[in-house]
Amino acid sequence: MGFLKNIKRVFRSRPAVQQLPAGSITVDRNGLVVTSTVSSAYPMALLGEIGREVLALFREARAAQTPLTEVSIHFGSFLVTARELRGGAVIFLVPQSATVPTANLKPL
Amino acid sequence: MEAPYKILVLDDEADWLELCRDIFAQLPSKPEIRTCTSSPRALGMLDSESFRLLILDLKMPRMDGLQVLSVVRRRYPELRTVVLSGLEDEELRSRAYALGADLFWLKNDMQRDSKMFMDCLESLLGRDDDGGFRGIQSKGLMDIIQLEWLSRSSTVLRITRGPLVGRLWFQNGELFDAEAEGARGEVAFRRILAWKSGTFENLPPEPGRERTITKPINALLLESAQTMDENANPSSDTQLVDARHRNMVWKLSLLVREGAEFVIAVPPEGQGEPEALGIQSTDLAGWTRHATEIARRLGDKVEAGPLLHLSAHSLEKRLAVLSAGKKSFLIGWPLDVADQKLLEHSKRIVASWDS
Secondary structure: OOOHHHHHHOOOOOOOOOOOOOOOEEEEEOHHHHHHHOOOOHHHHHHHOOOHHHHHHHHHHHHOOOEEEEEEEOOEEEEEEEEOOOOOOEEEEOOOOOOOOOOEEEEE | OOOOOOEEEEEOOOHHHHHHHHHHHOOOOOOOEEOOOOHHHHHHHHHOOOOEEEOOOOOOOOOOHHHHHHHHHHHHHOEEEEEEOOOHHHHHHHHHHOOOEEEEEHHHHHHHHHHHHHHHHHHHHHOOOOOOOOOOOOOOOHHHHHHHHOOOOOEEEEEEEEEEEEEEEEEEOOHHHHHEEEEHHHHHHHHOOOOOOOOEEOOOOOOOOOOOOOHHHHHHHHHHHHHHHHHHHOOHHHHHHHHHHHHHHHHHHHHHHHOOEEEEEEEOOOOOOOOEEOOOHHHHHHHHHHHHHHHHHHHHHOOOOOOOEEEEOOOOOOOEEEOOEEEEEEEOOOOOHHHHHHHHHHHHHHOOOOO
């Protein structure tokens, strides 16, 4: 029984792993997050980073004379889809899971 | 006497580590078990000693298991990793596998199916009760095929090159079927042999599979070697120009066959000029390079796993950005191309580009 007590003790609550964000954010042309449906547990600073990197993609494409209307970034366990919006962007954040069918987002 | 393998167990719970030490000491191969309660210390131990296997928890303070996995995957590609987590979360499982973990087990399941878990660990360590030798080496594909032939093995050799997967079926050393890039038989075999690099694994044999190859394996290898030799060694400048021209024509026909509008192959900065087909300007080469860097940076920040690909819409076309080795590829498609076709055909173009 002492052995079982050991097992139970080691499974008590632990510090959390950073989950992937799920939801959508809107960023203005300066990269500021204007609206968000992502859980407030997810750091706003990271959401801001996501917004800024996405805006950089759109900005660089404009500089290359190929303005983009939509970009999707596919990671092993995460999908980021962004729609350009008058200099800013609406960004959808979708974690991918092995048991949930991969989201097949069509163009907006 | 060969030194035992070393296993490093990383978990912030000291009691759990004691339990693991007792359990893993019962592994048949009697590995040396080392434990650690902190991620930075574990990385230090991996730096200074040679470990075969890392077993780690996910929920740890300051530096969680996923961060450790992403570091370990880059620094120690030969190290096997097992995630042993108390969290039943499919998203975490996907992320762990995306970050290169070999196995993901729940602590509860380990208790319930301890024998299966120990068998998995033993298999990962590379030793089992059946005997024989296992190892990891870099070998040419021809050498690997010849080894299967000479050892008269019955197996399915699964060969992977980026997004492309090929299979070779052996029965008693005789090659009787091949499949790759939508082809079967000798055509598939030649395509696989033209791949310059990749990985392979042995799968259980399938003796009941239909035979599509009747030519002896040494004849197939000889024909393929002759073809590759002719392509690699033109005998004069004229032949060299012809070879380049043929290469260009082949790539153009690949583009047309797959339905793409253009391809820009972009090497890393400072390692050559971009190669463009179907488009005059290479302005997009810089964007391709930067887009790949931005996306990878984003993936590292949110611990989302490796970057698979990007896709984009402009007003006139659709774009796909994929990486193969150190190169990035930008492929342009018509606006009306279907999502599935965009990805699959882009992968085919990239995989076939340098083969």
